[in-house]
Structure formats: structure tokens, C-alpha cells
Amino acid sequence: MSTPLESWVEESARLTKPAKIVWCDGSVAENDRLTDEMLRDGTFIELNQRTYPRCYLHRSNPNDVARTEGLTFICTREKETAGPTNNWMAPSEAKEKIRPLFDGAMKGRTMYVVPYIMGPVNSPYSKIGVEITDSAYVAASMRIMSRMGKAALDRLGGSDDFVPGLHSLGDLNPERRFIMHFPEEKLIWSVGSGYGGNALLGKKCFALRIASWMARDQGWMAEHMLILGLEDPSGKVTYMAAAFPSACGKTNLAMMVSALESQGYRVWTIGDDIAWMHVAEDGTLRAINPEAGFFGVAPGTNAKTNPNVMAALRHDTIFTNVGLTQSGEPWWEGMDPEPPAGLIDWNGRQWSAPNGAAAHPNSRYTVPASHSPSLSSRWEDPAGVPISALIFGGRRARLAPLVYEARDWQHGVFVGATMASETTAAATGAVGVSRRDPMAMLPFCGYNMADYFGHWLAMGPKLKNPPKVFHVNWFRRSADGKFLWPGYGENVRVLKWMLDRIEGRAGANDTPIGCVPTPNSLTLDGLSISRDTLAELLAVNSSDWSEEEQAVGQFFNKFDGRLPAPLRQEHASLGGRLSRSSVATK
Numbered sequence: 386m387s388t389p390l391e392s393w394v395e396e397s398a399r400l401t402k403p404a405k406i407v408w409c410d411g412s413v414a415e416n417d418r419l420t421d422e423m424l425r426d427g428t429f430i431e432l433n434q435r436t437y438p439r440c441y442l443h444r445s446n447p448n449d450v451a452r453t454e455g456l457t458f459i460c461t462r463e464k465e466t467a468g469p470t471n472n473w474m475a476p477s478e479a480k481e482k483i484r485p486l487f488d489g490a491m492k493g494r495t496m497y498v499v500p501y502i503m504g505p506v507n508s509p510y511s512k513i514g515v516e517i518t519d520s521a522y523v524a525a526s527m528r529i530m531s532r533m534g535k536a537a538l539d540r541l542g543g544s545d546d547f548v549p550g551l552h553s554l555g556d557l558n559p560e561r562r563f564i565m566h567f568p569e570e571k572l573i574w575s576v577g578s579g580y581g582g583n584a585l586l587g588k589k590c591f592a593l594r595i596a597s598w599m600a601r602d603q604g605w606m607a608e609h610m611l612i613l614g615l616e617d618p619s620g621k622v623t624y625m626a627a628a629f630p631s632a633c634g635k636t637n638l639a640m641m642v643s644a645l646e647s648q649g650y651r652v653w654t655i656g657d658d659i660a661w662m663h664v665a666e667d668g669t670l671r672a673i674n675p676e677a678g679f680f681g682v683a684p685g686t687n688a689k690t691n692p693n694v695m696a697a698l699r700h701d702t703i704f705t706n707v708g709l710t711q712s713g714e715p716w717w718e719g720m721d722p723e724p725p726a727g728l729i730d731w732n733g734r735q736w737s738a739p740n741g742a743a744a745h746p747n748s749r750y751t752v753p754a755s756h757s758p759s760l761s762s763r764w765e766d767p768a769g770v771p772i773s774a775l776i777f778g779g780r781r782a783r784l785a786p787l788v789y790e791a792r793d794w795q796h797g798v799f800v801g802a803t804m805a806s807e808t809t810a811a812a813t814g815a816v817g818v819s820r821r822d823p824m825a826m827l828p829f830c831g832y833n834m835a836d837y838f839g840h841w842l843a844m845g846p847k848l849k850n851p852p853k854v855f856h857v858n859w860f861r862r863s864a865d866g867k868f869l870w871p872g873y874g875e876n877v878r879v880l881k882w883m884l885d886r887i888e889g890r891a892g893a894n895d896t897p898i899g900c901v902p903t904p905n906s907l908t909l910d911g912l913s914i915s916r917d918t919l920a921e922l923l924a925v926n927s928s929d930w931s932e933e934e935q936a937v938g939q940f941f942n943k944f945d946g947r948l949p950a951p952l953r954q955e956h957a958s959l960g961g962r963l964s965r966s967s968v969a970t971k
């Protein structure tokens with residue numbers, strides 16, 4: 386008798402008709418074979434093997450370089466279940482529409498069966514997925530990003546407790562590109578794209594969209610969050626998780642080299658993109674990183690902004706859509722002040738300055754977490770690490786101060802639910818447009834966002850000491866358009882303020898939106914920043930925030946009667962505080 390996995394593989398093979406089927410075991414020998422094939426058929430370009438051993442460059446189809454949110458669907462029986470912020474299609478209609486695209490899609494090609502674990506191999510919180518794909522690049526990337534192969538099959542046995550994901554490159558035509566989620570049956574279908582978040586199905590599709598659904602049902606949380614540990618001079622480590630939208634600084638914060646290292650403050654990495662968080666028996670919120678690697682944004686990364694990443698990328702790394710130097714090394718904007726002579730751009734053409742970027746703005750590296758010099762000794766702790774602070778943040782040229790603290794859990798949920806950020810190159814479409822992106826989950830929540838807010842509200846009372854909630858903005862700009870805050874390793878100063886707040890040491894000014902640091906409560910030694918700049922960074926302008934408060938009201942109206950009442954109350958309280966403060970300052 387065949388196992389549930391074998392039956393699904395057979396069924397998928399009948400539909401897609403591959404020339405051959407390869408069950409991936411995750412071994413080095415298998416990875417070598419995949420690499421050789423990809424070097425032969427041009428999927429991989431060998432980088433300088435002396436300076437970048439076992440590193441390769443992949444150039445994707447130029448129309449397939451980012452997530453495509455307009456082509457991503459939540460397919461539930463009722464439209465209301467998906468909610469107003471998701472694209473929706475009925476499951477039967479979706480399958481009728483997509484099945485023909487899979488029919489014969491793997492003719493003459495290899496089907497890879499990729500079993501994987503999301504989470505540490507021995508954690509009770511980990512979950513199993515199996516991806517069927519006709520992309521060797523996807524199979525090789527899944528080996529870096531998850532615990533792929535034999536370990537997953539061993540853990541699965543004959544069970545049906547896995548999330549199946551069927552993926553085919555199809556013809557890479559966006560007209561025939563669909564990323565479909567069937568949360569009611571825990572199934573993923575993706576066709577027509579080879580790009581990370583569209584094609585590495587363990588990541589956004591499973592670990593966020595399907596997992597957020599499971600988490601709501603089972604009483605835990607699946608979030609678009611990095612996880613880090615902040616070590617203080619006594620050696621004590623306090624863990625924090627932070628949700629920023631795509632390309633808004635999670636990897637960089639999680640892997641930073643602290644500017645306060647000489648004072649004894651260090652940052653340890655647990656995860657850079659996704660957190661699965663459970664309430665432990667002792668009432669703490671425990672987070673695991675379901676991933677095993679980093680799929681990070683290359684541009685802007687350099688020896689100064691992120692030396693840990695730069696060190697991690699020197700071997701066994703896949704680069705996607707970066708530039709190529711004459712000596713066969715990867716290159717991207719922001720790596721050096723001046724581009725080297727003789728660059729080849731991400732499309733494989735000779736690069737010259739007026740031709741735009743040498744590396745695509747969403748070019749990425751795929752690197753095992755184990756390469757990171759900042760990796761925490763607890764990054765695979767099966768019980769997870771206890772979270773003391775949750776941080777929301779986004780890119781906001783104006784309005785949001787460098788940091789503020791929510792008044793309590795419920796207000797913290799309101800702060801997360803109403804956050805906004807300027808769009809980035811991580812998804813197709815306009816860049817730099819401000820949009821609401823609750824908890825940085827707008828593109829990743831697998832069900833009605835109003836119910837998701839309700840789930841967040843319900844989690845607070847289950848926790849003995851709910852984490853403090855903060856909001857940060859590294860991206861506030863001056864009138865002449867320059868970033869006011871140096872960012873990167875200097876962000877540790879803000880983390881230290883949070884730690885001091887958790888431990889009841891740091892001062893804060895109560896404002897209508899929450900508690901903002903007093904200028905003296907931030908540790909600024911060694912940083913040249915003027916008093917005026919600091920004041921601009923921390924300013925809370927009541928009339929700007931009143932406009933924001935109106936916009937939040939409009940956003941909330943999208944959810945009609947489904948929006949949890951406590952969020953309406955928080956909104957009304959904010960309105961009240963703002964009007965009192967504008968009277969006070971008149």
C-alpha cells in the first residue's frame with residue numbers, strides 16, 4: 386500500500402507528466418549533482434571559485450524577479466474567510482483554472498520531490514511540508530532554507546501530516562502565473578514563477594499563509610518577524626521579535642554588528658524573516674525560526690552596514706540577479722562606493738552607468754544560517770526562546786518617530802494593526818508608495834485580517850507577562866530628503882532603550898501615540914548627531930497624527946462589522962488623546 390505522500394506524488398506525476406522523478410535526500414552528493422546540471426544548462430553561472438568557493442549566480446527571467454501579490458490568492462469556500470485584504474477565488478474555480486496549466490507541464494523535465502521540515506529537526510513546534518517542483522534552483526534553494534531531505538522523510542514516516550505544495554515553472558508568462566493557497570485543505574499550488582516567495586513554498590506560502598491559518602486554529606502565532614537576542618554587559622540575553630514589511634530591515638537588524646559592542650551589548654541572530662510563537666507552560670511566548678537559511682536583499686549590504694552577512698556570503702551561497710565583476714565575483718549597488726570597471730549587469734549585459742542598476746533592486750543571496758558569525762547558540766532550541774519585546778516598524782519618510790512604546794498589549798495590537806510602510810522592490814508594482822501593512826502581514830495573512838487582529842487580541846491574556854510592544858522607524862527623512870538616523874549597527878541603541886524600558890530603567894515622554902524616549906534616555910555616546918536632528922527624529926506632530934488617525938478610520942471601515950471592538954476603542958482613544966494634545970499645544 387502506498388503512503389499518503391506516495392499517492393500524492395503519483396497523482397501529481399499523472400497530471401504534470403515528468404520524464405523522471407527524483408526524491409531529494411538533501412545530501413551533499415545530491416547537491417553536487419544538481420549544481421552540475423544547473424551549470425550545464427545555464428541555470429547557474431560559476432562565480433570565482435577561489436574567492437567564492439561553491440558560490441553560483443542565477444539570472445532569473447527578467448519578468449520574474451519579485452513576489453507578485455496580484456497573482457497570489459487565498460482560496461476558501463467563503464470569500465469572507467479570505468477577507469478584504471486578500472485576493473480570493475473559490476477552490477473549485479481555482480483548481481479548474483490552474484489544473485490545465487499543470488497538465489503536462491513537466492513533460493521532458495525532472496520532477497523533484499522535496500520533503501522538508503520547517504523548524505528545528507527535533508522541535509515539537511516544527512512542521513513538515515513536501516514540495517514537488519520542476520526547478521533544480523528551487524530544490525537547491527530549499528536545501529539551504531529548510532531542513533530538507535532524509536530528516537523530513539524520517540520524521541514524516543507514513544503519516545499524512547504534511548503540507549503538500551505543487552510547483553512548476555510553467556512557461557514563466559505572468560499571464561499564466563498563479564500562487565494559490567487552499568488553507569481549508571492545507572494545500573499550495575504555484576505555477577509560472579521561479580522567484581523566492583512565489584516558488585520556495587516552505588517560506589511565505591506555508592510558513593506564513595497556511596501556518597497563520599493553522600496558528601489561529603491551534604492558538605499560536607505565525608509572523609513575518611525576525612528573532613534576535615540582545616546580550617547585555619552581564620551576559621544576560623533578552624529576546625525580541627520584530628515585524629517589518631519586505632525589504633524594510635529585518636535581516637539587517639537580526640544580523641547587526643552592534644555599535645555598542647565595546648559597552649558589552651551584542652546582538653545574536655535566531656531568525657531573519659519568520660517567527661512561529663507558542664505560549665509555553667510557564668506562560669512565556671516562545672519563538673522558533675522555522676527556516677534554516679536567509680534569503681536576503683543584496684543591495685545596500687556592505688562591509689560597514691552588515692559585516693556579518695558579508696562574511697557569511699563567501700562560500701556555498703546562491704546569488705540571484707546580482708551583477709558580475711570581471712573577476713567573477715558578485716556585485717550590487719551599495720557594496721562599494723564606486724562600481725568596478727567591466728561590470729556585467731543582472732541581465733548578463735555589459736553595464737554602464739546610464740543603464741540603471743547593475744544588480745536588480747530585489748536581487749538576493751540564499752545562504753545557510755549556519756554561516757552567520759552572529760548565530761545564537763539557541764537558534765535551534767526546540768523549545769524556542771522567550772520573547773520579551775515585539776517590535777513593529779516600517780519605512781516612513783515622515784510621521785513616525787524613531788521609536789515609541791505601546792501602552793499595553795491591546796494598544797500594541799492597535800499599533801501593529803495600523804502600521805503603514807512605503808512599498809519596496811520585494812514585490813512587483815510601484816515602489817515608495819505608502820500603504821497599510823498590518824503586522825507586516827498584508828501579503829502573508831492566510832485569512833480575514835479582522836479575525837487575525839482578533840487572534841492577536843486573544844493571545845495577550847494567555848501570556849503571563851505579555852511582551853512589551855514597540856514601533857520603530859529607521860527611515861525618517863529630513864526636509865532635504867536625507868535619512869535622519871544612521872541605521873544598521875546603530876539601531877542597537879534603540880534596542881538598548883527597549884531593554885532599559887523592560888527593566889524599568891529608561892525615561893520616556895508620554896505622547897498621544899505612546900511613550901517616546903526622553904533625549905537623555907538614549908545611549909548616544911560615540912555617535913555624532915545634533916540635538917535638532919534628535920528632536921526631529923523623536924517628534925510627534927499632533928496635526929500629522931490626526932490625519933493619520935483619519936486614514937486609520939478609513940482602513941478599519943474595510944472590515945465592516947468584523948473588526949474587533951477593542952481596536953475601535955483604541956482608535957477612539959487615540960483620537961481623544963490627539964484632540965486634547967492639540968488643544969494643549971494651541
Ligand code: GTP
Binds near residue numbers: 633658681683859
Ligand atoms: P525581506 O527579506 O524582503 O523580508 O526584507 P528585510 O526586512 O529582511 O530587509 P533587509 O534587512 O534585507 O533590508 C532591506 C533594505 O533596507 C536593504 O537595502 C538594506 O540595506 C536597507 N536597510 C536595512 N536596515 C536599514 C537601516 O537601519 N537604515 C537604512 N537606511 N536602510 C536599511
Ligand code: SPV
Binds near residue numbers: 630631
Ligand atoms: C519578502 O518579500 O518578504 C521576502 C522575500 O522575505 S520572499 O521570500 O520572496 O517573500
Ligand code: MN
Binds near residue numbers: 609630631632658
Ligand atoms: Mn520577508
